[in-house]
Amino acid sequence: MSQSLDHVVAIIPAAGVGQRMGANIPKQYLEIDGISILSHTVKAFLNHPKVDVVIVAVSKDDQYFDQLPESNHSKLVKVQGGSERANTVLESLKSASQLGYEDSWALVHDAARPCITRRDIDLLLKSRENYPNGAILAMPVRDTMKRADSSSLIKNTVCRELLWHAMTPQMFVVSELQKNLNEALNDNVLITDESSAMEWAGINPGLISGRADNIKVTHAEDLQLAALYLSEHKKNEIQGENS
Numbered sequence: 001m002s003q004s005l006d007h008v009v010a011i012i013p014a015a016g017v018g019q020r021m022g023a024n025i026p027k028q029y030l031e032i033d034g035i036s037i038l039s040h041t042v043k044a045f046l047n048h049p050k051v052d053v054v055i056v057a058v059s060k061d062d063q064y065f066d067q068l069p070e071s072n073h074s075k076l077v078k079v080q081g082g083s084e085r086a087n088t089v090l091e092s093l094k095s096a097s098q099l100g101y102e103d104s105w106a107l108v109h110d111a112a113r114p115c116i117t118r119r120d121i122d123l124l125l126k127s128r129e130n131y132p133n134g135a136i137l138a139m140p141v142r143d144t145m146k147r148a149d150s151s152s153l154i155k156n157t158v159c160r161e162l163l164w165h166a167m168t169p170q171m172f173v174v175s176e177l178q179k180n181l182n183e184a185l186n187d188n189v190l191i192t193d194e195s196s197a198m199e200w201a202g203i204n205p206g207l208i209s210g211r212a213d214n215i216k217v218t219h220a221e222d223l224q225l226a227a228l229y230l231s232e233h234k235k236n237e238i239q240g241e242n243s
């Protein structure tokens, strides 16, 4: 039975190796405050009342996920990821469709972004009223932006007025994203986020301004920053603030 647009599927791509982190395990399994990055991320969606199911995509030789306390949660479905992030997301979308969620909203969120807050998830979900074709969390660029030449010399300054940093979650209807992502990949289009597949299909998703602390843990120094942000969120929750 097909679920309606009232339903929400969280998709957590977690099949990367974390090469830029340079750790001896995939970065999503590094711990902050005794809890893995992936667990921090997954819990934000497992605990959200509007999320019906959380699909976590791990690599085919993953040896860590099943040890996580959340791995046997009733709302969680584990699937196998692919060679690139986009392939992982496509496999997850196929699973969502097979589970009957083809007509539901997908929230695709990087496992490597553990600082996501309830506030930002709600902000994106609320944007469905204004952006029926989907939207993404993003942050306006604050720095002056330079384009480099092949020798890493400044070629020119890029007008930053309309530039945003794309973040996640990125929110689209499962069947629409699955169709467009599949076709874009078949056309060998470089897809680094879900929105770029929708844009390739001629759709202009909405930009929802999100928190700057929704960082993607990519390099070693990001780990300390994520730990600081998570500690602050925990304090706010303790003080009852809606972080």
Ligand SMILES: Nc1ccn([C@@H]2O[C@H](COP(=O)(O)OP(=O)(O)OP(=O)(O)O)[C@@H](O)[C@H]2O)c(=O)n1
Pocket (backbone or CB within 6 Å): 012, 013, 014, 015, 016, 017, 018, 019, 020, 021, 027, 028, 057, 081, 082, 083, 084, 085, 086, 088, 089, 110, 111, 112, 113, 216, 217, 218
């Ligand atoms: N084949 C892949 C590659 C990446 N990801 C996920 O996509 C998210 C964002 O990707 P990135 O930060 O680049 O993670 P890695 O690919 O692991 O990092 P690196 O590029 O440094 O190897 C991560 O949660 C990662 O686990 C995935 O599910 N499947």
Ligand SMILES: C[C@](O)(CO)[C@H](O)COP(=O)(O)O
Pocket (backbone or CB within 6 Å): 085, 110, 165, 166, 167, 168, 192, 193, 194, 216
């Ligand atoms: C999806 C994303 O986080 C949006 O900024 C980003 O494109 C992921 O890139 P990565 O190279 O796969 O980390």
